[in-house]
Amino acid sequence: MTAAPQITNKVHTGSKRPRPPRGRPKLRTSYAQDMALLNTPAKRWSTLLLVVIGFCAPLLFTDDLLQVLTLGLFAAIGAIGLNLVSGYAGQVSLGHAFFMGLGAYTAAVLGGDSEGRLVGFGLPIYIWLPAAGLVAAAAGLLIGPLAVRLRGLYLAIVTLGVVFLGLHLFREANHLTGGPGVGRRAPDLEIFGINFSASGGIPGLDWTRDQQLLVVAIVFLIIFGVAARNIARSGVGRAFSSIRDRDVAAAVIGVDLTGHKVLAFGLSSFYAGAGGALYYTVVRIIEPTGFDLLLSVQFLAMVLIGGVATISGAIMGAIFITALGRIAIEIAHVVPFVSTSVAGGGLLNIFQLEGILYGLLIIGFLIAEPRGLYGIWIRIRNYWKGWPFSY
Secondary structure, eight states, rough: OOOOOOOOOOOOOOTTTOOOOOTTTOOOOOOHHHHTTOOOOHHHHHHHHHHHHHHHHGSSHHHHHHHHHHHHHHHHHHHHHHIIIISSSSOOOOOHHHHHHHHHHHOOOOOOTTTTSOOOOOOOHHHHHHHHHHHHHHHHHTTTTHHHOOOOHHHHHHHHHHHHHHHHHHHHHHHOOOOTOOEEEEOOOOEETTTTTTTTSSSTOOOOOHHHHHHHHHHHHHHHHHHHHHHHHHHHHHHHHHHHHHHHHHHHHTOOOHHHHHHHHHHHHHHHHHHHHHHHHHOOOOGGGGGHHHHHHHHHHHHHOTTTTTTHHHHOOOOOOHHHHHHHHHHHHHHHESSSSSSSSSEHHHHHHHHHHHHHHHHHHHHHTTTTTHHHHHHHHHHHHHTTTTO
């Protein structure tokens, strides 16, 4: 008689991660696989395709479109920061404009001309960019403790007060900011001895300034985006989500509410400061009155229209809102009662039209698609995953 076959249970031990069975690439057998950064082949290939298209964009579009796209990518860094505190941690903040201004002026002072009419030290980007984020983060950490005692509308009003306080400081510090109506020049974006803020800065390539800056914007967005995605899928990110969903229950299971709320404001402010510093290297002139409530509302619109608590949504929303001014100009060329100049003869000018579009888009997305552009993408993706079956 032959012995009966023995059934053995294989247990994965050591540091080796279990792999999905052959023929089942989407079957996940561990939390590490489920929480991976790019956990499906479709995500990996689509991300690679987007990066390749991004680096080919300087050869495909004109300079004016490249400038809009570059501004959108740098604005996306600030939008990701706002999404960390408002989307993931659930702390409503209207003070994002102040932190962006703080980062922009820190970069201008540290990286500005040391022999100019304003205070400047002429330091390289390796110093002024981290410093812009750290100074803004320090200010965010000072405001963060208020989030422990306040929530919702009360917290929003406090952060709104920070914007008006910042406006006053920026106007009065003329030796640093240049004063209203004058402003000061942003530092040049010079990396490894290559000045990307000047045409022909890359050796061997006859590229314009806008072509070069777009490449730099893609690189920085990848760095900040991957870092934010790792934060969101870490224990810190899960703690943020638990505080957003129910802070009392989060405290019961051991989440440090004070520490994580302060940390959320610090991380958000760091992203805002770094994003503001990079954004104004494209704009070139930093003007104190530009960091007002409207700028905070624009970034809030980026998060709401792009998608709350998603890194991809913040990027999509930032690019869309930044391009809205260009969209308003194109509409003005088609619609007869919209003027392309401020003092034109139409019923509306492009700035009024842009404001109307802001309001309509925010209302429309909150009613029809609360998950924003990211939610629309999810619907399209799920449709094609289930095609040709409607269910």
